[in-house]
Amino acid sequence: MAMTAAPALRGISLFWRTFLLLGALLLGSILAWFQTFRALEEEPRALQSAQQLASLVNLTRAAMVHADAIARVSLVKTLVEQENVRIAVREPSDTYLAYDTDALSRRISEALASRLGHETIVAREVNGFEGLWIGFMIDNDTYWLLADPERVGSVRGRTWLVWLSIAASLSLIGAALFAGLLNRPLKQLSAATARVRDGDFRPDLLDETTATIEIREVNIGFNRMAEQLAKAESDRTLMLAGISHDLRTPLARLRLETEMSVPDDNARQLMAADIEQVTAIIDKFLDYARAEHVQMGTVCLDEVITTALQPYVGTPDCMVRFSPTKAWMVQADEVELRRVIDNLLENASRYGRSADHTLELDIVVSESNGTVKVEITDHGAGVPPELLPRLAEPFFRANEARTAATGSGLGLAIAVKTMQRMGGHLLLRPGPTGGLTAELTLRAA
DSSP states (O other): OHHHHHHHHTOOOHHHHHHHHHHHHHHHHHHHHHHHHHHHHHHHHHHHHHHHHHHHHHHHHHHHHSSOHHHHHHHHHHHHHHHOOEEEEOOTTOOEEESOSSHHHHHHHHHHHHHHOTTOEEEEEETTEEEEEEEEEETTEEEEEEEOGGGGOOOOHHHHHHHHHHHHHHHHHHHHHHHHHHHHHHHHHHHHHHHHHTTOOOTTSSOSOOSOHHHHHHHHHHHHHHHHHHHHHHHHHHHHHHHHHHHHHHHHHHHHHHHHHOOOHHHHHHHHHHHHHHHHHHHHHHHHHOOOOOOOEEEEHHHHHHHHHTTTTTOTTEEEEOOOSSOOEEEEOHHHHHHHHHHHHHHHHHHOOOTTSOEEEEEEEEEETTEEEEEEEEOSSOOOGGGGGGTTSTTOOOTTTOOSOOSOSOHHHHHHHHHHHTTOEEEEEEOBTBSEEEEEEEEEO
């Protein structure tokens, strides 16, 4: 269980890893900048606010000292209407709460006390009324000055939150753009690698004119590698085609000489069968080395399977169980798909028979997550589990389990290669009740 859980934890794409790292770096930088700004901004703001409030108190006190009773009433009215400042007599019975809710308010209170005198009181609430209250004295009389709290000019938490949200959003958008820009060449390289793996050796797989020097050099090197692989594939196919052409002529002469010169019918038939087997092996070599691309299209899978089963249905030594529930449509090359299924059925007929030489085939088709799966199961002797991964290797035969091994040993290798060309895959596993199951997976149309 631990072996399967570990890859899942590491299964994050390079884009998301880059995005998360950049996002964490930018968000951390924003928070550090925010704390630094607040620390550097707090002291000047407190001193400026305290200076403005002290000036307001001093001007108000000077005006009230030098104004007569009638002018004092007019002064108080003007302060209320124009400056939003109220003057009230401070009584000994007044109750108040100190202006010390945060570091800024405490710093303002200290600065006002140092400017106006230690008897100055700075409160945030007097007799149940909230505000910025400043208690001062004129001669021996005590007063309250109620100033607008907005004079302090502190930035509200909601304002900070809006600014931080905007900065964080822009940072994450920038991180996503940078991550996409950084990962785009790797994504293109991954896609080109997948195409080369599937046999697509076009010379223009990657852009060789990109501005980044390192990426341009990688793209050029990859394209040259693809060209060399295409040339090697073409040379191999040409060589095998030449061998096939050169061998077919003497094989045809041998076949003719056998028919004309061998009087024994049994010997003639055996020799002709050997010649046909050599011809079939040559054809298998060519099939395996083919470099042509498949012609993808929409194919009715159940029709292909039904057509491939015709040589087996109704024969006395064969029992086929296949009941399609609907017309399964897949993306494939119809000819190549028929060749794959024929190959698997031939393999089952040759090696998957029971002890009484009866062939039983169970074919099941299912669909899930945009793919169609075909399971072809025989009920023969089966293959040891340790040999299953090697069955699709060229020229490998599991002789320990499957006797009468004839042919080239390329049938399953050709089937696997063809399925890869069509964007699917072939999996071989033990059957549920013995034998071997060939599982084909194709993209649903």
